[in-house]
Structures are given as structure tokens and as C-alpha cells.
Amino acid sequence: MHSQRHTPASHDVPGSDDATHAMIDLGRWLFYDPRLSANEHIACASCHRQELGFSDGHATPVGVTGMPLPRNAPGLFNSAELPALTWADPARTRLAQQVAHALFATQPPEMGAAGNERAILERLRADPAYPPRFAAAFPADADPVAWPRVIEALAAFAGSLSARDTPYDRAVYQGDDDAMTPEARRGMALFFSPGLACGRCHVDIVPPDRATPPRWSDLAYLATGAGRSADRGLAQITGDPSDAYRFRVPPLRNVAVTAPYMHDGSLPTLDAVVRFYESGGRAGAGAEPERLAARHPLVAGFVLSDDERRDLIAFLHALTDERALRAPEFADPFAAPE
Ligand code: HEC
Ligand code: HEC
The missing domain is CATH 1.10.760.10 (Cytochrome c-like domain)
Known part of the structure; x- marks a missing residue:
């Protein structure tokens, strides 16, 4: 089993054109936005905090319903380079898979989006800032405020988290x-x-x-x-x-x-x-x-x-990239709007 070859998660790592920048930017807003969770209290960033290398400081985190998750929240820097994601699932090779899991898992729920799909998209559409961000990131889409695009943008932001200046x-x-x-x-x-x-x-x-x-x-x-x-x-x-x-x-x-x-x-x-x-x-x-x-x-x-x-x-x-822990491009955009 352990000698099995894996597809690196890196194919989620975005390129460098304008739409890609817009996608990473959109992903950053979504990453820090608790409106993506069922009760509007938990964002990705609740369990993945920049100053902690995007881990959360707890032995194991608690999901949106108060149920504890079985495993520790790992840091997210450089995770696009890993052969597989999570502590022990060789099939979880793509960042988008893990993003979808965080949003829609029910056993136990993390963000609890399952069953609240329409309500959450309505929240995003009702914020005048989001539709233009989605349109910039996905210029060819007639209606870009959609779940596959939410997932893609979050994966693009997660894939942009690099910290190697140690x-x-x-x-x-x-x-x-x-x-x-x-x-x-x-x-x-x-x-x-x-x-x-x-x-x-x-x-x-x-x-x-x-x-x-x-x-x-x-x-x-x-x-x-x-x-x-x-x-x-x-x-x-x-x-x-x-x-x-x-x-x-x-x-x-x-x-x-x-x-x-x-x-x-x-x-x-x-x-x-x-x-x-x-x-x-x-x-x-x-x-x-x-x-x-x-x-x-x-x-x-x-x-x-x-x-x-x-x-x-x-x-x-000596393995810590101090700059990345404070880098503005990874920080909470709601705290410091540009
Ligand atoms: C046989 C392979 C192996 C050796 C040898 C080994 N490690 Fe590990 N290390 C692992 C594995 C596997 C884990 C994860 C274990 C777990 O979570 O149950 C781990 C976890 C860790 C962690 C925790 C990382 C985290 O994010 O929680 C640190 C720190 C660490 N090792 C440092 C070391 C140091 C220092 C040494 C040498 C003294 C060492 N390791 C030797 C395989 C190894
Ligand atoms: C309630 C806490 C919680 C929330 C909210 C959460 N995560 Fe996580 N995340 C975890 C835990 C725990 C793991 C490890 C799971 C495992 O190993 O089974 C993890 C793993 C990951 C990994 C894999 C990292 C690696 O080293 O393999 C990525 C990437 C990730 N999360 C991104 C996100 C994104 C993006 C969001 C928002 C959509 C999010 N997470 C929301 C707790 C959370």
C-alpha cells in the first residue's frame, strides 16, 4: 500500500493570468467568510489560522454543529505539493476534493453546507461585492455564483499558500x-x-x-x-x-x-x-x-x-517562514479591506 504512486495535488495550483489572480482573490474572501457555513459562524479560517501556519491550535477541532472532528487540523502551507491530503487517505489527492469535504461532509459536519446549498449561494449573491468577484474569476460563465466555482476558487487560494522562505x-x-x-x-x-x-x-x-x-x-x-x-x-x-x-x-x-x-x-x-x-x-x-x-x-x-x-x-x-505567517496576500480580507 505504502509504495503506491500518487498524483500530486499540484494540478490544483493555478497559473498566472488575470482570471487566475481573480480566482485566488475570490477564494481568499470565501476562505475567511463564515456565511459559507450552515449557521454563519464557521469559516475555513476558523480551523485554519494564518498565524498558526493555517492550523488551529487545538488537539482536534469542532465542526459547525458542535461535534468534534476525529483528527487534528493540519497546517495548509505547501499542501499543494503533497502526494495526498489529510492524515490517512491516499485517495484524497486534490485540493478541490478536500474543500468539498470541508463544506459538505455530514459525518461529522465541518461547515454544514449540505442541505443549505441554496441559502448559502443566496447569501453570497445578496452581497453586492461577490457577483463581480465571481464574474472576474470566471468570465465565461453566464451565472458564476455556483458551487463548483466556489470550490474551484477555494482550491485555488489553498493552492497559492506557499511558505518556503525559511x-x-x-x-x-x-x-x-x-x-x-x-x-x-x-x-x-x-x-x-x-x-x-x-x-x-x-x-x-x-x-x-x-x-x-x-x-x-x-x-x-x-x-x-x-x-x-x-x-x-x-x-x-x-x-x-x-x-x-x-x-x-x-x-x-x-x-x-x-x-x-x-x-x-x-x-x-x-x-x-x-x-x-x-x-x-x-x-x-x-x-x-x-x-x-x-x-x-x-x-x-x-x-x-x-x-x-x-x-x-x-x-x-528554523523551518518557519515568518513572513508567510503575516503575509497580507494570505490574510483575512474582511479585517483589512483593500
Ligand atoms: C519511521 C518514520 C519516522 C521517523 C524515523 C520520524 N518520524 Fe516524525 N513523524 C512520522 C509520522 C508518520 C508522523 C505522524 C504520526 C501521527 O500523526 O500519528 C510524524 C510526526 C512528526 C511530527 C509532528 C508533525 C505534526 O504536524 O503534527 C514531528 C514534529 C516529527 N514527526 C518530528 C520528527 C523528528 C524530530 C524525528 C527524529 C527524532 C522524527 N520525526 C522521526 C514519521 C517519522
Ligand atoms: C471544523 C474545522 C475545519 C474546517 C471548518 C475546515 N477544515 Fe480543513 N481540515 C480540518 C481537519 C481536521 C483536517 C484533517 C482531516 C483529516 O486528516 O482527516 C483538514 C484538512 C484540510 C486540508 C488538507 C491539508 C493536508 O495537509 O492534507 C486542506 C487543504 C483543508 N483542510 C482546507 C480547508 C478549506 C479550504 C476549508 C474551507 C472550505 C476547510 N479546510 C475547513 C478541519 C477543518
């Missing part, structure tokens, strides 16, 4: 040796060391010598032992017991701002994540034998001094 990227790709602090550089060496092996799985982070990392598609879903819930990860989709407790290897850019961590948000800080790996993937005394048995052999435990642990965490902080 100290790590400046050091590795631009040869700027001063971009990373000495602590972060020591932490990077630990990250790629055979004893810790972080870099063997987290393939969006490439070694400083730019050696070819393993392919994401080969590693997409692995078991670390993390988690406290009954969620069996990839096995819930495939039904294959050997897929139990496998989750997508998450991208680590901007990870310092997307706490809490893991598919169920069960580890509150990066310090807790590192200690979890130090212990060989034992998340507390109560870990079930089945979950422990599923762990990948690379999650075997190791010993760190306090200084080394600090260095490793400093490296994880």
Missing part, C-alpha cells in the same frame, strides 16, 4: 551559511544522523548536502506509535491490518507554529514530540500493545542530552 531553505538552497543559528545547524546534523533517523522519513526536509532524499510516495504512510484514540489510520481506508496505525508522514515546514502535534493532537509541544521519539514511540504508560507492535523499526529510541534536545528543537524552528 532559515533552513536559505541555508540549503541559497547557500546562506548565516541563515541558521549554530544551535539549529547542530540540530540539523542530529536530524539527519543515523541514530535519530528523522530525515529518513521526513522527506520534505533534504540533507544539507542536497543528497537525494527518499521519495515521498514510498514513505507516505508509516506508524510511529503516536496517538491515543481508536483511530487506526490507513487501515480504516484499506482494511489491511498491516496498515494499522499508519499515518501520512507530515511535512515539517512551519511545524513550530502548528502545535499540538500528531494526527490526534496528543503531543502538546515539540519538546514532547522529541521526547516521544527518544522513548521509541511510547506515548505514555497506557500505549496499547497493538499500536506499539505496529511501529516502524526506525522509531527505536535514542538518548539525547538537554543541549542536544534544544538543538534539535532549534532546527525545527
Whole structure:
């Protein structure tokens, strides 16, 4: 299962003509607009906040009806580059699929648009600002204020969320040796060391010598032992017991701002994540034998001094694009109308 090839979500990434700009702009307004939800209280941005890398700061979020969602809300930066979306569904390859899920899912509902389709479109039509934005984004449409276009525009905005201007990227790709602090550089060496092996799985982070990392598609879903819930990860989709407790290897850019961590948000800080790996993937005394048995052999435990642990965490902080967390082109347009 884990060696299956995926179609990258990147075909949702828009080009650069005027209609495309208009589509991304429309998508930004819709992303921050709670009128898209059943009770007009929840926007995409309720669970995906820019300053948190478009995660939400909670272990697991609550949908429009107050029902909790089973999994942590991941950050959205660079998600168009991922081979598949969500923590454990290899078939969810397109941003538009995930957008439609957020809008129309009922088990449990996220935004609760199902059953309210006409009322929500009427809200958008009644706001004099929206019809011209839809018309600019979809100039060939006779009646562009329609659900397929809402979904397309939201996917275009999500696909535009790129955040790669990090100290790590400046050091590795631009040869700027001063971009990373000495602590972060020591932490990077630990990250790629055979004893810790972080870099063997987290393939969006490439070694400083730019050696070819393993392919994401080969590693997409692995078991670390993390988690406290009954969620069996990839096995819930495939039904294959050997897929139990496998989750997508998450991208680590901007990870310092997307706490809490893991598919169920069960580890509150990066310090807790590192200690979890130090212990060989034992998340507390109560870990079930089945979950422990599923762990990948690379999650075997190791010993760190306090200084080394600090260095490793400093490296994880060097993966943050500070500008993108405040970039006006990704920010709430209702808060600062242009
Ligand atoms: C109630 C909270 C909530 C709302 C509202 C919400 N999301 Fe999400 N989003 C999540 C959760 C939770 C996940 C992870 C789901 C999973 O792994 O099964 C997710 C996953 C995603 C992903 C995949 C990210 C990745 O790394 O795989 C994208 C893209 C996304 N959401 C975009 C949106 C958009 C666009 C909207 C608005 C239409 C939206 N979300 C509304 C909670 C929410
Ligand atoms: C066997 C492959 C593997 C190894 C080795 C590994 N990871 Fe992970 N990592 C994963 C997977 C899979 C997840 C998601 C687990 C889950 O959600 O249940 C994860 C999750 C994480 C997260 C949480 C990300 C988030 O968005 O919630 C961080 C941080 C992290 N790993 C850092 C590290 C560090 C640091 C090391 C080395 C000490 C390491 N990983 C070693 C596969 C691995």
C-alpha cells in the first residue's frame, strides 16, 4: 500500500493570468467568510489560522454543529505539493476534493453546507461585492455564483499558500551559511544522523548536502506509535491490518507554529514530540500493545542530552517562514479591506 504512486495535488495550483489572480482573490474572501457555513459562524479560517501556519491550535477541532472532528487540523502551507491530503487517505489527492469535504461532509459536519446549498449561494449573491468577484474569476460563465466555482476558487487560494522562505531553505538552497543559528545547524546534523533517523522519513526536509532524499510516495504512510484514540489510520481506508496505525508522514515546514502535534493532537509541544521519539514511540504508560507492535523499526529510541534536545528543537524552528505567517496576500480580507 505504502509504495503506491500518487498524483500530486499540484494540478490544483493555478497559473498566472488575470482570471487566475481573480480566482485566488475570490477564494481568499470565501476562505475567511463564515456565511459559507450552515449557521454563519464557521469559516475555513476558523480551523485554519494564518498565524498558526493555517492550523488551529487545538488537539482536534469542532465542526459547525458542535461535534468534534476525529483528527487534528493540519497546517495548509505547501499542501499543494503533497502526494495526498489529510492524515490517512491516499485517495484524497486534490485540493478541490478536500474543500468539498470541508463544506459538505455530514459525518461529522465541518461547515454544514449540505442541505443549505441554496441559502448559502443566496447569501453570497445578496452581497453586492461577490457577483463581480465571481464574474472576474470566471468570465465565461453566464451565472458564476455556483458551487463548483466556489470550490474551484477555494482550491485555488489553498493552492497559492506557499511558505518556503525559511532559515533552513536559505541555508540549503541559497547557500546562506548565516541563515541558521549554530544551535539549529547542530540540530540539523542530529536530524539527519543515523541514530535519530528523522530525515529518513521526513522527506520534505533534504540533507544539507542536497543528497537525494527518499521519495515521498514510498514513505507516505508509516506508524510511529503516536496517538491515543481508536483511530487506526490507513487501515480504516484499506482494511489491511498491516496498515494499522499508519499515518501520512507530515511535512515539517512551519511545524513550530502548528502545535499540538500528531494526527490526534496528543503531543502538546515539540519538546514532547522529541521526547516521544527518544522513548521509541511510547506515548505514555497506557500505549496499547497493538499500536506499539505496529511501529516502524526506525522509531527505536535514542538518548539525547538537554543541549542536544534544544538543538534539535532549534532546527525545527528554523523551518518557519515568518513572513508567510503575516503575509497580507494570505490574510483575512474582511479585517483589512483593500
Ligand atoms: C471544523 C474545522 C475545519 C474546517 C471548518 C475546515 N477544515 Fe480543513 N481540515 C480540518 C481537519 C481536521 C483536517 C484533517 C482531516 C483529516 O486528516 O482527516 C483538514 C484538512 C484540510 C486540508 C488538507 C491539508 C493536508 O495537509 O492534507 C486542506 C487543504 C483543508 N483542510 C482546507 C480547508 C478549506 C479550504 C476549508 C474551507 C472550505 C476547510 N479546510 C475547513 C478541519 C477543518
Ligand atoms: C519511521 C518514520 C519516522 C521517523 C524515523 C520520524 N518520524 Fe516524525 N513523524 C512520522 C509520522 C508518520 C508522523 C505522524 C504520526 C501521527 O500523526 O500519528 C510524524 C510526526 C512528526 C511530527 C509532528 C508533525 C505534526 O504536524 O503534527 C514531528 C514534529 C516529527 N514527526 C518530528 C520528527 C523528528 C524530530 C524525528 C527524529 C527524532 C522524527 N520525526 C522521526 C514519521 C517519522
